[in-house]
Amino acid sequence: MKKEMGTIVSLLLASSMLLSACGGNTPAAAPSSQTGEGTHAATQTPDKKEAGYPASLTYWAVLNANVSATLKSYSEVAAYKELERRTGTKVEFQHPTAGQDKDQLNLMLASGKLPDVIEYSWGTVNKGADALIKEKSIIRLNELIDKHAPNLTKLLKEHPEYRKMITTDEGNIYAFPFIRGDDYLLTYGGIALREDWLEKLNLPMPQTIDDYYNVYKAFKNGDPNGNGKQDEIPVLLNFNSGSSGFYFLYAWGISDGFYQENGKIKFGAIEPQFKEFVEVMHSWFKEGLIDKDYAATDPKLQDSKVTNSQLGSVPLLVGGGVGRYMDLMRDKDPKFKLAGAPYPVLKTGDKPELGQKEAPFSGIGAAITTSAKNPEEIVKWLDYKYGQEGHMLFNFGIEGESYALTDGYPKYTDKILKNPDKLPIAQAMGQYILAMGNGPFVQDRRYMEQYAGLPEQQKAIETWMNAKNEKWLPVLTQTAEESARFNSIMNDVNTYFNETINKLIMGIEPLDNFDKFVGTLKSMKIEDAIKLRQAALDRYNKRQ
Incomplete structure (x- = not known):
């Protein structure tokens, strides 16, 4: 899943990751969106x-x-x-x-x-x-x-x-x-929760950031895996630029990278709302709600934490995540159930501004x-x-x-x-x-x-699709000169971002240094990168 469509992420969500055609020379209609219908009349294989x-x-x-x-x-x-x-x-x-x-x-x-x-x-x-x-x-x-x-x-x-x-x-x-x-087909990733843990603890599906906090606190203290130990990990996140750890940031209506508001390009990490998000994530980490080893957890270790019934929540793809874990746990733990959880909001009743969505x-x-x-x-x-x-x-x-x-x-x-x-x-x-x-x-x-x-997968897609997603960018093109300048800036920005954001969330770097973090990004010419993205968006909007 690269950062073009809204965050340094979206070239990600592109990335990966990262998933038609014809009857001879007879023109074809677009594929039908209605289940059970063909795309258009069958044609004969041409000579x-x-x-x-x-x-x-x-x-x-x-x-x-x-x-x-x-x-x-x-x-x-x-x-x-x-x-x-x-x-x-x-x-x-x-x-x-x-x-x-x-x-x-x-x-x-x-x-x-x-x-x-x-x-x-x-x-x-x-x-x-x-x-x-x-x-x-x-x-x-x-x-x-x-x-x-x-x-x-x-x-x-x-x-x-x-x-x-x-x-x-x-x-x-x-x-x-x-x-x-x-x-x-455009949405296939989001936050997944152990629905069986919610049911055991008699918890409703979270909707707001505060709801998620309450659920994760209950996961930590309520022994939902039933082994008599406080070994549950409420949530595993990754906070490198463009990663799915920033799904929770969407509650503030921004991404960690590039997005647009009314045709104006913004870079989320330098917006005031980003500081609020970092403060919340730091408090979650300090309380033990976020996996303390998140920065060192690779896919194999994540698998182990899920299949050993330690992990209560993690961002997943619908196929290689939700479906795969349901298959792995079918015989090991028949009660195991994952659910796609809504993208969070700040106020009850609001519709999420952003969610994962491919172009x-x-x-x-x-x-x-x-x-x-x-x-x-x-x-x-x-x-x-x-x-x-x-x-x-x-x-x-x-x-x-x-x-x-x-x-x-x-x-x-x-x-x-x-x-x-x-x-x-x-x-x-x-x-x-x-x-x-x-x-x-x-x-x-x-x-x-x-x-x-699987029913769990189909329900997850429907849940994750429920977001406005008007702020994501289309795939933009740059001139060779713009591309060279943009890549030079973003290589430095991404490296610094990844090093510093984890220090802020873990408390290695005091939150009082957040303004210094923003200042450093600006000194790295992030505002010039915004102008380059703006020029590309303006050209895109003029296309016929």
Whole structure:
């Protein structure tokens, strides 16, 4: 989950983390938001020669971790195998070393030795798409899409907001986008509570910051795990920049990083409300409500604290968090139950200003490089995923193998939901599809309805969706000069922020030094970074 959409976080929530397509050349409608409905009328697989697909192409992409858990390349994913059968296009995939994708991308761009297609999170590329087009690394796609991509063209006409998102400040469309095609797909993280502990202690679901305090105090003192020891950890949080520990900050209507109010960019850490938040978190830590070892707790240690019934609350993702822990504890403790808790507010009855929410387009897409000798054919090939057949293929896989239609609803089979090799659902999906969050197509909400199919998961999503979220930023683009300046500032800001915020919350640094903290951020030119973000937002708002 990077900090672009509101906090240094939002490139996070982008990050990760960090999760459609077509019937030949027949234009396709956007995926339906109504469960059980298809996206549009089925089409026949086109004749390969008439469609004009390329015979072969090279394709560079970061390999999704759920795919790499069992496969070595996207060429082994069933959806891509079937796509080759349908189109006749042989794809040579190139995957960067895990964790080195940004460095390897920059080296590749500098060398000029490029594959035909590069799939990446383009919002994180320093120079920006406009500069890469001018440098003749990737090509402008507007006219090619209008002429050779009827499925994507129809989608953009029906959803002009998507066109605005995927178009640069200079009017260029530079990539075939990954689009989350329904609001239900945009929220997938939040605060999770041991609901069975609430029930045992006869506590209502918290709504306000004060409610959360009372619940966590009861968790600490009420022995909800029933072992006769005061070993419960009420809540585990992480306070590094952009982390989910700042979910509680949203009660004050700000984020720890960049957000907007009435079109004006702000940086939450220098706002007065941020001091109030730090004071509350410090008091919670001092009372033993926040895990005293939070800064040193890695995912394995967190797992141990959850499965040993010590941890009462932690921010989680709906799939790899709520669903995973429910599965792990099903046999160990049948009473174990997690619930997605509301994003907190300061006053009872208020609606949360902010919650976790992804943008429909977060910058992930497939660009065609200037090395491609047949861009028109590649455009047609990429467009296949935006029609009915491609949409079903990359969201659900192979009919009769990974899914079956039940009254028009594509239901995953036991190869996915109850994998015979005991693979987690996401890894089983990775053998067939890419709906987890990669690639140029439109994600279908019916994927999420089944991936997060437990009642606890579905209720959590509905609870976490209940926020205004008007202050989050769209994915903004900067010029090469702006990007260099912005990154230089934020590298220093993030390092200092992470070092100091934990000292303030733990009491290592006295709260009286908070004004000094703000002053240091300003001396690091955070206000210049705000101006750069403001210029980018102003340009975005002028897009047609």
